Amino acid sequence: MSVLLETSLGDIVIDLEVETCPKTCQNFLKLCKVYYYNLNAFFNVSKDFLAQTGDPSATGTGGESIWSLIASQQGKHAPRYFSPEFVPRLKHREKGTVSMAVAPHVDEGNKGGCGSQFFITLGDNIDYLDGKHAVFGRVVEGLDALDKINEVFVDQEGRPLKDIRIRHIEILDDPFEDPEGLVVPESLPTRPPDNSTRIAEDEDPLATLPEEEAEQARRKKAAAASALTLEMVGDLPFANVRPPENVLFVCKLNPVTRDEDLELIFSRFGTIMSCQVICDKKTGDSLQYAFIEFDKREDAEQAYFKMQNVLVDDRRIWVDFSQSVARLNTNWSNDVKMGPRQSRGGRGRGGVGGFGGRDDLEATRRYREGTMEAGGGYGMVFDVPDERSRHRHSRSPRHDRSGDRVRRSRSPRSRRDRERDGGRNREREGRRSRSRDHSRRSEEKDRYGRRR
Template sequence: MSVLLETSLGDLVIDLEVDACPKTCQNFLKLCKVYYYNLNAFFNVSKDFLAQSGDPTATGTGGESIWSLIASQQGKQEPRYFSPEFIPHLKHKAKGTVSMAVAPSVEGQGEGGCGSQFFVTLADEIDYLDGKHAVFGHVVEGLDTLDKLNDIFVDQEGRPLKDVRIRHVEILDDPFEDPLGLVVPESIPTRPPDNSTRIAEDEDPLATLPEEEAEAERRKQAARASALTLEMVGDLPFANVRPPENVLFVCKLNPATRDEDLELIFSRFGSIMSCQVIRDKKTGDSLQYAFIEFDKREDAEQAYFKMQNVLIDERRIWVDFSQSVARLNGGWSNNPKMGPRPARGGRGHGGGGFGGVDDLEPTRRYREGYGADGGRYGMVFDVPDDRHSKRRSQSKERMVRRDLSRERRRRSRSPQPRDRGRDGVRDNRGRRRSHSRDGRSRERYERDRRR
């Protein structure tokens, strides 16, 4: 009576001792029948000693017998383990001996015994396991698979760094009847029962991609890191932001082309939400490119195909889809005439906060002139308006007045040259003094001096 274990390292054919260990073999076969061992990991591998599996949790503390499993499915109580069958002539002599792991009895948790965990020996003459664990089979095919399992790299706890799993179990012969209440699942498990973070059993950690694919992957990772950096400094609302599909970028414009002219030309393709020629922040001169936002993506696509290399104001323009995401947070410039557009939904159009998140606000390190909503910012090149010019002129006028007032106060406090007249000394303000410094009159002062 045999069972085929298809592992990630190769196949193992196990011949069972059904006559000597009927209960142990029945438990093992029925667990195989309900796919209990499928995708189980070998969680304990010791070189030249043993390889242990059969625990769905891959911790060494899980697993139960088939009778306990059936009872738990029916909501009944059944002992987790059954008594081991120790057969004197079945010993751990040869490599490939299959034995059930016997759990010790724990006070307060019932008696120990055999559940679902089993192990395969990886060396000969391991006689100190005799009488401690119950032998019930031997590996008759797949000794080379055991050699691979013996040479695998493990951590300090004996867990392989790269998962070794039982992919599938095939019962070659089963002489036992099914226990009452046994239900075979309709489908084979496709996900491992444990949450492993190890190298996957079908993953090659040393595999390298072709140079072109590796370069593409490096660029993708670099772009992802750059996008995350731009999100942190506030230039992007969120790292995986996507450029709008209804906005066109038009360049090579004539400096004389105005917003309304461009909007009139492109409006024949559909409704335009906004059209603006970007201008220099200081001079107001056209930078010869513009952004045009359509209401529908189909209209933008039609304008893209129809307006390529079209002559406008004696200049052949170039049209492409915009890659800028500034529109997700505000206008193309902080032109006060445009004003903030209402949110149109989506994560990038949030009304409060920043980037659609209520408890965030944008950085103000590189941008000034934020809108009143607090979550929008403009382009580097702003369009000056009369209100700002008037405000600057008023500010300069106040500064001139303040400087004149300071100068007058300074002069009033500083000493002036004294102008002596025919009748005495003038004061600092040019007025004639009729008294001496101690308050006496001029005549009395002369009289006292002659005396």
């Protein structure tokens, strides 16, 4: 009676002593039948000594017999271990001996015994294990796999640095009847039962990617790092932002092409949410590229395939999907249309303010322009005064470009203003005359005193 262990380092065939150790072999075969050992790790490997497995937790303290497993599934209680079957003629003499690990007696409630853990010897004449652990089989094929297991690197606790796992166990012959209540799972387990942080059994730590794949991986990491940096400085709303799939980028436009022209041409593919020809912020001239936002992604795809290299205003345009994410960021955006159809401070269809979407700066600019046009004196200290404000606030006489003095024009004053100004002038002249008289009398007194 044999079973086939398919491990990550090779296949191992084990012959079982079903006649000599019936209970031990029945426990082992039924655990194999319910996929209990699938994806279990060899958690203890000692060079030229043994390789131990059969514990789902990979700690050396777990595992139970098939009868305990059935009882726990039914909500009943049963002993975790069963009594080991020691046969004097079955000894640990040869490499490849398969033996059940016997748990020690801890207290009266835990008498110890055999559960699910077993090991395979990796050396000959290990006789000091006789009578301590129950032998129930031996390896007949797959000794080269045992040699590979014997050469693995392990840590200070004997755990391989790279996982060695039982991928599957195939039962070649089973002479025992199933215990009452045994339920075979419908599918094989796909995840290891333990939380291993070691190198995976199907992973090669020394493997290198082809040059193209390695370069692609490096570019992907560099792009992720750049996106994180742009998020930190505020240029992106979040690092994993993706461009919209319903926005097209159209370039190589004729400078005379306007929003209405593109919207009319592309509207036959579906509903257009916005169509903007990007213009220079200062001159208002077209930059010869535009963004067209469709209501549906399918409409954008159809327009992409149909409008490539189409002649528009004697120019063959180029259409591609937009890679810009500026419209997704509501705080800062440079996607501003500033052309003849939109004033410098206004908002176009689907656009943002003239200061990159900053409403506070836009309101400040409007306030400044309004006060300056109304004749106010509002201004920033770092602003360079324009010609009008410099002439208005200057006290020196104005000059024209040729350098000649320009006579200021005065607006006509009312009669009340003239009378008020006249009174002020007469009062000022009276103070001056009294001051002159007082000075003259003081001089005369001084001269009279000197004569005497």
